[in-house]
Amino acid sequence: MATVRFNAHGRTWDVEVPVGTSVLGAAKQVEAPEGDACGGVCGCSTCHVYVLKGRELLSEAEEDEEDIMDKAFDVRANSRLGCQARIEKDGVLEVEITRESLDAYYNEHPQAVDPRKTR
Template identity: 60%
Template sequence: MPKITFVNYDGCPRAADASDVLTVEAAPGTSILEVAEECGAHVGSACGGNLACSTCHVWVLAGYDSLGDIDEGEDDIMDKAFDVRAESRLGCQARLGDEAVVVEITPESLQAWLDEHPDARKQAG
């Protein structure tokens, strides 16, 4: 099974060390958002992963070519995201292949997650 690594997985600032990284195994064909929800990585999902928002926007730092292709729907929704880069993907649409993937959770996605989880937002202060 491929591994997926979430960088800044919970949005908590720390000294530069490995504690802001979470690596888990996931089945090929699983979306980045599905894996994030299973392991507790803070990826936004305001629309529930239905390709209606851009809150699950992540930057793929490694393994981009292992993910499925971007279709027209994802490309259209990506226009709503902030700070879109060449390595940007929507977590609800990007499905894992057979190789390891490293993603960074965007500030936009983290903020969406915090908005969706007000108790966690209060704790983050």
């Protein structure tokens, strides 16, 4: 099992998942606000996250993912698409949900309260 910690707007979500789970799949299990406008099929960049810890636990990025990342905002060396980043080893993974992903999530879930707008 792997532990995934999601960080976004000062809050954390922790979840234990089996090896083989995608980062996006883990986010859905704890309702962390990670976007997935394409449904998690590598057709957009709304599940863009920054891997803060545990990058070595993840599958390598493939060409399809790298092509989509070219369309993402504020791409960094530790950027991954949550739908494509699969956990391959037990351990602790920590990711920050990007602004792009948060924007997509709250657009996709209008019933969810966006804490960035309540301040």
